[in-house]
Amino acid sequence: MPKLAVVNPATGKVAATLPADDAKSVAAKYQRARAAQPAWARVRLKERLAVLAHFRELVVRDAERLAEVLTTEVGKPITQARNELKGVLPRIDFFLEETAHALRTERVSGERGGPMEERISHEPLGVVANISAWNYPWFVGSNVFVPALLAGNAVLYKPSEFAALTGAEIARLLYEAGVPQDAFVPLVGGGAVGEALLAQPVDGVFFTGSVATGKKIAAALAGRLVKLQLELGGKDPIYVCEDVDVSQAAAGIADGAFYNTGQSCCSVERVYVHHAAFDRFVEAFVAEVKRFRRGDPREDATYIGPLTRAPQLKVLEAQVKDAVKKGARVLLGGKRGKGPGNWFEPTVLVGVDHTMDVMREESFGPVIGLMAVADDAEAVRLMNDTRYGLTAGVYTRDRTRAEKILAQVRSGSVYWNCCDRVSPRLPWSGVGDSGVGLTLSTYGIETFTRPKAWHLRSA
C-alpha cells in the first residue's frame, strides 16, 4: 500500500506517515459513494441540517487540537490556525440558516392542483469530487462539503497532500456527527490520486488550487459533460489614494499581504500608491512589516511562519532576482531565512513595474511590490493588467471615488478600505485565470444542485 509522509514545514521533519490511496482504492471508494448517495439524498433535509449542526459543535469541542494539527502540517502560526477554526463557524452557520430557503421547491406559475402548475425543485448533482488546497483547508473544504452534503450529494473529498491530517480530522468529526461513512469519503494522496478520482464517473468536480492544476483538470474533463468549478490563484491589487491616513492603510494592507505568510488566494500581491502619498506610505508600510514576529509557528505571538511547500522558496527567490535585475530595490528581506524548514524573509520591493514577474505572477509567499502611480486612471489600467481577477481594493476616504474605480476593475470581489476578506453571504468567484464558478452565498448552495422543471397538468 502506498504511504504519504506528512512533513512539518517549520522543522523539515516527518510528523506522520499515512496509508495512501491508489487507483484501485479510489475506484472502490467511488463505488461506495455512488451506492450510498440515493439513501443520503432521501434523508430529510431537517435531519441533514441536524447532523451538520452537530459537526459544528464537534469543531468547537476539538478546536485546539485541530489548530495544533494545522500548525504541524501546514506551518500556519497557531493564532492564525485558531482563527481559521473560529472563522469556519459563521460559514457553517450561514449554510445551516440558508439551505432550506435556497433549496425550497418553488411554484413559479399556476395554483397548486390547478389546471397547469409549474415548479422548480433542486436535485443533488449526485457524487461530487472535492479536490482541495492546503492553505486554508478548513475554509476551502467546508465551502464545498458542507453545502454539498446538505444538498444530498455524496462527497469524495481529496484534501491536499499537505493538509492530509486535517482531512482525516474533518472525516472523523463528520462521521461522529452522523454523516454516513459512504456519503463522505476522504482520499489520501497527491496529484496522482486526484487524477484517479477524475477518472471516475463523478457528477461534479469542485476544485480549489493553482491555475496550472486547474487547467489540467479542465483538460482531463474535456469531452465529459460534468459540472466543473475551479477556484484558482490571484495577483490581487490594492490602490492607495493620496487622501488616506497612511499608517492605518499600511497596517491593513500589510496584514492583507503577509497574513498566513502571504499564502492566501486573496493575499494582497501588488500595491499601487498615488505618487503624492508614495513616500509616506512606503515608510509606514515598512515599519509595519518590521513589527511582524517571525518564528516558531507554535508560539502565540508568531505572525510569520514557514512556507508550507519547499519548492515555493525557489519561486520567491526567482521573483526577487528577476525584479532586482530589472531595477527594483529590496527595502526588506529578499532571501531565504535560516533552515531547517522552509523560511523566507518578509520582503518589500519598490521600483517595480509590470515587466517583472513579481507584479505579474502569483507569489504565494511573504513578498510584495509597491509601485507609485500618477492618477486613478493609471491605477485602474495597472490593476486590470493581469490574467487573474480574484479580488481588488481601493483605500480612500472618498466613497464615490472608490466605487467609480472599483466599477472599472475586472475582479470577482472588490473592497473599499479593506482587503483579504471573505464573507459567507457573498459569492466567492474569480475572473480570467482566477477560475470559473463560485462558492459561498446562496449561489454557493444552489451550485451543488441541478434545477428540475415540473410541468403538472391536472387530468
Ligand code: NAD
Ligand atoms: P495545487 O494545484 O498544487 O493542488 C491543489 C489540489 O489539486 C491538491 O489536492 C493536489 O493534490 C491536487 N492535484 C494536483 N495535481 C492534480 C491533478 N493532475 N489532477 C487532480 N488533482 C490534482 O494547489 P495548492 O498548492 O494546494 O494550492 C495553492 C493554490 O490554490 C494557489 O494558487 C492559491 O491561490 C489557490 N487557492 C485558491 C483559492 C480560491 O478560493 N480561489 C483558495 C485557496 C487557494
